[in-house]
Amino acid sequence: MQEKESADFLVCYCYSGYDTDNFGDVEKILLIPKEFFKNMQSISVSCTNSKWDDFEVTAEDLVDFFDGI
Numbered sequence: 001m002q003e004k005e006s007a008d009f010l011v012c013y014c015y016s017g018y019d020t021d022n023f024g025d026v027e028k029i030l031l032i033p034k035e036f037f038k039n040m041q042s043i044s045v046s047c048t049n050s051k052w053d054d055f056e057v058t059a060e061d062l063v064d065f066f067d068g069i
Contacts, residue, residue, distance in 0.1 A: 008034050011062065014047030029062055030055045 012030040017023030028047055032055045037043050045052050057065070 006034060006038065010034075010037060012045050012052075014045075026059075029057050029059060031057045031062060031065065 010030075010032045012032065013026050014028040014030070015023040016025050016027050030045065030052050032045075032052065036055075
């Protein structure tokens, strides 16, 4: 039996701008539970009008979340 470690949540930051070298402010933060990414090798997360919008949180929500665990 192989034991696997995995995260319970993914935190994704969507930045304004167009690439990893030239980006601006945080536009959106997503907190995605593992039920939506387990058993996947990769996921593609769009930061504009996507199914992932249900997982949008504020910076304050994210702080509260991590303070609570």
